[in-house]
Amino acid sequence: MTIKIIEGEKFAQMLIEGANNLSNNAKSIDALNVFPVPDGDTGTNMNLTITSGVKEVKAQSKTHTGQVAGYFAKGLLMGARGNSGVILSQLFRGFSKSVEGKESIGSKDLSKAFAYGVDMAYKAVMKPVEGTILTVAKDSANKAVEFAKKNDDTIALMEAVVTEAKASLERTPDLLPVLKEVGVVDSGGQGLVTIYEGFLAVLKGEKIAETEVQGPSMDELVKVEHHQSAQSHMSTEDIEFGYCTEVMVKFEEEKVEENPYSETDFREELSEHGDSLLVVSDEDLLKIHIHAEYPGNVISAAQRYGSLVNVKIENMREQHTSILQQESHSAAAPSVPAKAEKTEYAVITVAMGEGISQLFKSLGAKRVIEGGQTMNPSTEDFVKAIEESNSEKIVLLPNNGNIIMAAEQAASVSDKDVVVVPSKSVPQGLAALLAFNPAADLKDNEEEMKEALSTVKTGEVTYAVRDTSISGVEIKKGDFMGIVEKDIVSTDSDVQGVAKELLSKMVDEDSEIITIIRGEDRTEEEADELASYLEEQYKDVEVEVHEGNQPLYSYIISVE
Amino acid sequence: MGKVLIVTDSTADIPKSLQEELGITVVPLKVHFGEETFEDGVDLNPGQFYEKLKKADQIPTTSQPTPHQFEEEYRRLSEENPESDIISIHLSSKLSGTYQSAYIASQTLGEEIPVTVVDSKRASYAIGVVVVEAAALARKGASKDEVISRINELLEETTVFFMVDTLEYLEKNGRIGKASAVLGSLLKIKPILSLTEEGEVYPYEKVRGNKKAVAKILDEFEDRFGNDPVHVGISHAEVQGEADELMEKIKDRFNVKKEIVTNIGPVIGTHVGPGTISIAFGRSKM
Numbered sequence: 001m002t003i004k005i006i007e008g009e010k011f012a013q014m015l016i017e018g019a020n021n022l023s024n025n026a027k028s029i030d031a032l033n034v035f036p037v038p039d040g041d042t043g044t045n046m047n048l049t050i051t052s053g054v055k056e057v058k059a060q061s062k063t064h065t066g067q068v069a070g071y072f073a074k075g076l077l078m079g080a081r082g083n084s085g086v087i088l089s090q091l092f093r094g095f096s097k098s099v100e101g102k103e104s105i106g107s108k109d110l111s112k113a114f115a116y117g118v119d120m121a122y123k124a125v126m127k128p129v130e131g132t133i134l135t136v137a138k139d140s141a142n143k144a145v146e147f148a149k150k151n152d153d154t155i156a157l158m159e160a161v162v163t164e165a166k167a168s169l170e171r172t173p174d175l176l177p178v179l180k181e182v183g184v185v186d187s188g189g190q191g192l193v194t195i196y197e198g199f200l201a202v203l204k205g206e207k208i209a210e211t212e213v214q215g216p217s218m219d220e221l222v223k224v225e226h227h228q229s230a231q232s233h234m235s236t237e238d239i240e241f242g243y244c245t246e247v248m249v250k251f252e253e254e255k256v257e258e259n260p261y262s263e264t265d266f267r268e269e270l271s272e273h274g275d276s277l278l279v280v281s282d283e284d285l286l287k288i289h290i291h292a293e294y295p296g297n298v299i300s301a302a303q304r305y306g307s308l309v310n311v312k313i314e315n316m317r318e319q320h321t322s323i324l325q326q327e328s329h330s331a332a333a334p335s336v337p338a339k340a341e342k343t344e345y346a347v348i349t350v351a352m353g354e355g356i357s358q359l360f361k362s363l364g365a366k367r368v369i370e371g372g373q374t375m376n377p378s379t380e381d382f383v384k385a386i387e388e389s390n391s392e393k394i395v396l397l398p399n400n401g402n403i404i405m406a407a408e409q410a411a412s413v414s415d416k417d418v419v420v421v422p423s424k425s426v427p428q429g430l431a432a433l434l435a436f437n438p439a440a441d442l443k444d445n446e447e448e449m450k451e452a453l454s455t456v457k458t459g460e461v462t463y464a465v466r467d468t469s470i471s472g473v474e475i476k477k478g479d480f481m482g483i484v485e486k487d488i489v490s491t492d493s494d495v496q497g498v499a500k501e502l503l504s505k506m507v508d509e510d511s512e513i514i515t516i517i518r519g520e521d522r523t524e525e526e527a528d529e530l531a532s533y534l535e536e537q538y539k540d541v542e543v544e545v546h547e548g549n550q551p552l553y554s555y556i557i558s559v560e
Numbered sequence: 561m562g563k564v565l566i567v568t569d570s571t572a573d574i575p576k577s578l579q580e581e582l583g584i585t586v587v588p589l590k591v592h593f594g595e596e597t598f599e600d601g602v603d604l605n606p607g608q609f610y611e612k613l614k615k616a617d618q619i620p621t622t623s624q625p626t627p628h629q630f631e632e633e634y635r636r637l638s639e640e641n642p643e644s645d646i647i648s649i650h651l652s653s654k655l656s657g658t659y660q661s662a663y664i665a666s667q668t669l670g671e672e673i674p675v676t677v678v679d680s681k682r683a684s685y686a687i688g689v690v691v692v693e694a695a696a697l698a699r700k701g702a703s704k705d706e707v708i709s710r711i712n713e714l715l716e717e718t719t720v721f722f723m724v725d726t727l728e729y730l731e732k733n734g735r736i737g738k739a740s741a742v743l744g745s746l747l748k749i750k751p752i753l754s755l756t757e758e759g760e761v762y763p764y765e766k767v768r769g770n771k772k773a774v775a776k777i778l779d780e781f782e783d784r785f786g787n788d789p790v791h792v793g794i795s796h797a798e799v800q801g802e803a804d805e806l807m808e809k810i811k812d813r814f815n816v817k818k819e820i821v822t823n824i825g826p827v828i829g830t831h832v833g834p835g836t837i838s839i840a841f842g843r844s845k846m
Contacts, residue, residue, distance in 0.1 A: 435765075542748075
């Protein structure tokens with residue numbers, strides 16, 4: 001069988017299947033993330049990104065290939081999350097530009113489009129790193145161009161692309177030493193391979209065997225739902241279903257015998273009670289998340305199958321109205337203020353943890369987008385925040401290396417004057433914000449704030465999510481690690497010891513202030529103990545302790 | 561034509577010896593600790609003041625000299641030096657009524673004793689730079705017009721930065737101006753304050769730590785003055801060691817023609833609090 005021409009409808013199917021395949025593999029891609037801090041989120045990020053692309057495709061007419069590609073690219077661009085997500089969006093931005101105006105495409109068009117996408121993605125990345133998704137995309141695109149010269153069958157072409165992409169993926173550890181050390185291939189590259197496999201399957205008319213049907217966790221899904229619902233509700237009155245309801249039920253045999261359980265039917269039934277519905281179940285447990293007007297009905301419905309383990313109900317209208325409450329219920333709060341005050345400038349930043357968010361606000365940040373290491377905000381999150389800011393001049397502080405690209409992408413699509421100050425950590429973000437001067441113009445602010453990034457050293461204490469070895473250091477799962485910028489400088493099971501050793505590597509004779517931001521897993525006493533030790537140890541240095549309430553990081557420390 | 565006499569007020573932070581050397585008349589402002597009133601630099605020197613400030617349960621208040629005080633000074637000067645011209649240079653009118661009092665006195669005296677009153681729009685030794693440079697020129701026998709044009713030239717460039725330990729004092733005394741924006745911060749920060757062209761307090765920069773503050777200030781002065789001859793004054797509130805060290809640093813880096821390390825007097829001290837250092841730069845022709 002050969003296919004010489006791909007029509008719009010077929011192309012749309014390819015995209016959808018590519019996304020499905022990625023989604024099915026997202027968890028295993030997460031696990032490939034090499035850095036042993038809890039940031040295994042490449043698969044999740046790429047999945048959320050491509051889901052946004054496919055949503056656009058599904059909503060539109062699919063007769064015209066060029067248009068379908070355009071919708072997909074637009075959806076990807078807005079949904080882009082994390083570095084791999086941003087690169088994916090750039091690959092298809094180039095792809096769609098290349099097939100723009102084409103009703104259908106042949107193998108030459110397809111190969112050219114892959115190649116054009118690679119060009120676009122390389123341009124978009126400031127410092128392209130080989131051994132990543134970029135390399136996989138490039139190698140396979142080169143192969144495609146080569147192949148299309150001799151063969152006009154798109155199936156054979158896609159087969160060649162997938163084969164080369166896999167081969168290229170296998171080579172990534174040779175290009176990126178950190179992959180080799182841990183013994184994995186690049187996670188973003190793996191994501192791209194799964195997408196291409198989906199494309200191929202549609203062309204061949206096959207269905208891919210689901211390797212591991214394991215979607216994102218309930219928590220992740222809930223976050224995404226809240227994200228989306230937050231974006232669609234502009235004012236309190238617009239909230240149709242007022243209560244964010246989460247119910248966990250333990251299945252009971254007798255009850256299930258009486259009321260046989262079917263996830264599909266139950267979901268169908270609950271959908272009448274509200275929106276943002278999620279139903280997840282296994283043999284033991286049933287978890288429900290829904291925004292409903294009458295949470296009691298939902299609970300009763302769930303109770304038919306077993307006993308209640310956990311129920312959480314939050315009034316979203318209250319949260320929406322009261323900013324204070326909004327801030328304290330980060331899990332469920334749609335973080336959209338009704339109407340932002342009009343100001344010339346808005347500094348928009350990203351943080352996890354109520355305390356850190358407060359620190360930023362006290363220094364004048366207008367909006368703090370919830371997110372960070374394991375929950376990278378998307379380009380669209382930034383675009384929304386920019387639109388809602390009621391300001392014309394915008395400064396974005398991403399505070400994480402993996403969020404910078406999404407911020408930059410948002411800056412480039414926004415009509416407002418937006419600059420990105422590429423802060424890679426919370427301390428850098430705070431230092432940059434300190435340098436912000438509302439009386440100066442945007443360009444001067446950009447310069448001053450960028451300059452301020454280098455005035456502070458960042459240290460982080462977190463824990464390993466699995467046994468691994470990095471730079472010759474053996475790390476056991478659950479051990480604490482002290483990281484300066486990107487280097488692990490201390491590891492141990494004792495968190496205080498790790499923090500102290502970390503600081504000994506950071507403090508020098510020029511140091512004046514140590515700021516400790518305490519994570520949600522550490523007590524006030526522990527932070528104070530650390531502070532007293534430091535005051536004793538470094539007499540000339542001032543020590544400041546703040547409650548950050550951030551997850552994952554026991555301590556975030558700045559030395560300046 | 562007689563000579564040109566320079567009058568200023570105690571907030572210019574000009575040391576006694578220099579006042580005497582250049583014949584500068586200093587009119588004191590007042591500091592009130594509850595019921596007790598002191599004249600700045602007359603019956604209360606900086607050492608005594610900061611000692612009292614530490615023990616006081618309430619922050620003292622300050623007040624400008626009365627028009628009558630100025631009138632008396634102007635009369636005295638005129639009697640002692642007939643045919644002379646008086647130029648009276650004062651603390652920013654946005655921060656104090658001192659300029660207002662001097663102006664009223666000059667209006668009262670009218671043609672009888674002509675006095676030119678100047679709003680320096682500065683504080684601390686930034687007034688000092690202008691006053692000392694002007695007095696030195698007057699000493700050389702310059703005319704009133706020459707001295708006034710020199711003063712205007714100096715006012716264009718003379719700048720002062722304050723590194724305060726806390727904004728508490730400025731806030732309590734209502735002198736915070738545009739610097740209030742810095743107040744809500746949860747992080748402990750060191751605002752570098754300066755004065756706007758109109759003479760109001762504004763936050764020039766917010767930094768954490770003295771070293772960074774000093775680096776910022778000196779970079780700014782380097783941009784403005786480069787290697788030109790400068791007149792530098794450091795006034796400090798009870799941090800002599802730091803002030804001396806800073807002056808050494810400045811001398812290494814700039815072409816310093818005239819240097820003064822002095823105390824921040826009680827009136828300015830009331831508003832900025834202990835631990836403050838102010839650095840003033842002006843172009844020197846001394």
